[in-house]
Amino acid sequence: MNEIIEKILDHRSIRSFEDKLLSKEQIETIVACAQSAATSSYIQAYTIIGVTDQEKKAKLAELAGNQSYVENNGHLFVFCADLHRHEIAAQMENQDITESIESTEKFMVACIDAALAAQNAALAAESMDLGICYIGGIRNNLAAVNELLNIPTKVIPLFGLVVGYPKNRSEKKPRLPFVNVYHENEYLRDEEVFKSQLGEYNETISAYYEHRTNGKRNDTWTSQMMDMLGKKSRLYMKDFVEGQGLKRK
Missing domain, CATH: 3.40.109.10 (NADH Oxidase)
Known part of the structure; x- marks a missing residue:
């Protein structure tokens, strides 16, 4: 490398x-x-x-x-x-x-x-x-x-x-897994596979926050995204x- x-x-x-x-x-x-x-x-x-x-x-x-x-x-x-x-x-x-x-x-x-x-x-x-x-x-x-x-x-x-x-x-934040962002030849549209992959990523993110905050925080990536995207922001754009x-x- x-x-x-x-x-x-x-x-x-x-x-x-x-x-x-x-x-x-x-x-x-x-x-x-x-x-x-x-x-x-x-x-x-x-x-x-x-x-x-x-x-x-x-x-x-x-x-x-x-x-x-x-x-x-x-x-x-x-x-x-x-x-x-x-x-x-x-x-x-x-x-x-x-x-x-x-x-x-x-x-x-x-x-x-x-x-x-x-x-x-x-x-x-x-x-x-x-x-x-x-x-x-x-x-x-x-x-x-x-x-x-x-x-x-x-x-x-x-x-x-x-x-x-x-x-x-x-600390470095763990990114989405390779298989979730890289699709070969066509877009992966199997939602069950997607959910499984995101579930695994949620566990990784939750562990990251728990370690970083000494147990004060353990939210998942999907819950973060829903919290952020659920709020209306900059609608004047x-x-x-x-x-x-x-x-x-």
Whole structure:
């Protein structure tokens, strides 16, 4: 097993960081690695906003659900799906591309591009022995995030990525079993097999939480998912995305 695979398999989210900022060189290297990710048709439909202003970080931490590590870290990156620059390119080339960039397909391309870039950034940071944590909580109130970060139309902040020097390294969470996520040739649709596999995974997760919390917690993965998915959250998203001039067709 090589060093890259070892780093990938050793991933865990870090939510406690030392009071030490990333260097300019580290930030530039992480962004360069993000830009080296695959991009659909060379469209590069994303922008990365580095937030260094401490007041803005504090506000983003509040908007993300009062997550202290959004404010206290080595650096905060915000990854955005971005088709705004393509509007500018269209003006430069005297073209009308409105129907194309307002399509669901191009919205998906921009989201995928941003996610691929972010994962490259995460791997680069972890290769430097830094810790990372993705922050989906910034989507709790994207109107406020837009105002705070001066976001134009055709741009959607998707998630944050906090990076820093780990203070405490959490345990790795067991992932779904290989047979549950990898299907060969076609989608496995035998629900009884699915339930059996998920039942085994529930036992693994329950044991993990029981060990991690000294017996204070032993919930299963399926119960967690029902608790999370049973709550209505961010239902404004469709209107917000369309209001930003994306996914209209």
